[in-house]
Amino acid sequence: MITVEQAAEALGLTEPTLKKYARENVVPAFKVGRKWRFESLETLQHALALRGNKLQQAILKGRSL
Numbered sequence: 001m002i003t004v005e006q007a008a009e010a011l012g013l014t015e016p017t018l019k020k021y022a023r024e025n026v027v028p029a030f031k032v033g034r035k036w037r038f039e040s041l042e043t044l045q046h047a048l049a050l051r052g053n054k055l056q057q058a059i060l061k062g063r064s065l
Contacts, residue, residue, distance in 0.1 A: 002038040010041055011048065026051055 004022075008015045022029035022036045027047040029036050038044055 001032075002041060002044075004036050004038075007038050007041065007044055011044060021048075 002010075004015050004018055007013075008018045011018070018027070019036055021027045022038075027038070027044050029038050031037070
C-alpha cells in the first residue's frame with residue numbers, strides 16, 4: 001500500500017493532482033478512513049500511461065478529453 005505522499009514523490013506529481021486523479025477514477029485508489037491509498041506504484045504508472053495515450057490520441061484527432 002502506498003500513501004499519497006509516497007506516490008506523488010515517486011511520480012513527480014503534486015499531492016493535490018494525485019488526489020484529484022483518485023477522485024475522478026483516473027488512477028485506481030481506495031480510501032482508508034479519510035486518506036487515499038494506492039495498491040502499487042506500478043498500477044499508478046500504468047493508469048497514467050493509459051491516460052496519456054488517450055489524451056495524445058484526442059489531441060491528434062483535434063478533440064480534448
